[in-house]
Amino acid sequence: EVQLVESGGGLAQPGGSLRLSCAASGFSFSTYEMNWVRQAPGKGLEWVSYIASDGITVYYRDSVRGRFTISRDNAKNSLYLQMNSLRAEDTAVYYCARSWQKYDYWGQGTLVTVSS
Amino acid sequence: EIVMTQSPATLSVSPGERATLSCRASQTVSSNLAWYQQKPGQAPRLLIYAASTRATGIPARFSGSGSETEFTLTISNLQSADFAVYYCQQYYNWPRTFGQGTKLEIK
Numbered sequence: 001e002v003q004l005v006e007s008g009g010g011l012a013q014p015g016g017s018l019r020l021s022c023a024a025s026g027f028s029f030s031t032y033e034m035n036w037v038r039q040a041p042g043k044g045l046e047w048v049s050y051i052a053s054d055g056i057t058v059y060y061r062d063s064v065r066g067r068f069t070i071s072r073d074n075a076k077n078s079l080y081l082q083m084n085s086l087r088a089e090d091t092a093v094y095y096c097a098r099s100w101q102k103y104d105y106w107g108q109g110t111l112v113t114v115s116s
Numbered sequence: 117e118i119v120m121t122q123s124p125a126t127l128s129v130s131p132g133e134r135a136t137l138s139c140r141a142s143q144t145v146s147s148n149l150a151w152y153q154q155k156p157g158q159a160p161r162l163l164i165y166a167a168s169t170r171a172t173g174i175p176a177r178f179s180g181s182g183s184e185t186e187f188t189l190t191i192s193n194l195q196s197a198d199f200a201v202y203y204c205q206q207y208y209n210w211p212r213t214f215g216q217g218t219k220l221e222i223k
Binding site (some may be wrong): 014017044045046047050059061062099101102103104105106107108110 | 152158162166210
């Protein structure tokens with residue numbers, strides 16, 4: 001069974017940092033592309049970042065580029081999102097999602113709240 | 117950036133009837149279009165990809181159609197479990213973008 005379990009969310013101050021993790025199991029993690037997708041409270045879905053299976057190619061949405069860094073450790077079956085210079089508008093549930101173009105499996109999400 | 121526009125924002129339908137949800141792209145996405153269902157407090161679930169292919173385990177009541185810029189998700193014989201929010205998403209180019217969602221509610 002495919003499982004994606006996010007962790008690392010919580011309360012951060014504006015300008016602060018958090019590191020999200022996503023532990024994957026039940027599939028060959030190293031062969032899949034992975035993504036982070038977020039959802040602000042009461043709002044829709046917003047793609048944040050992508051990483052290729054080998055970790056070399058990465059993409060970010062404009063609003064997080066230069067502040068967020070996506071990475072993966074295929075030996076540990078884990079995906080990460082380092083979030084720096086956090087802003088109030090980054091407040092959201094962050095989901096990791098497996099992809100082969102479409103997002104076929106999602107984790108349950110971890111809540112990030114940016115507030116003073 | 118490709119803008120995805122869903123209509124209507126809210127759709128009220130009775131159980132057992134058919135619901136038709138629309139999604140329009142601001143430029144062509146070919147058939148690189150997926151539909152997701154999301155219930156309160158849950159992660160999204162993939163329903164349809166490549167515009168018309170049902171994902172694993174999705175019942176035949178769910179069907180997708182369209183190409184280029186106009187897409188439709190049809191849900192036949194609505195069940196109580198189908199009342200949720202539905203999102204379309206393009207994976208034709210970057211950034212990947214979602215529609216704002218259609219809330220399907222019980223009439």
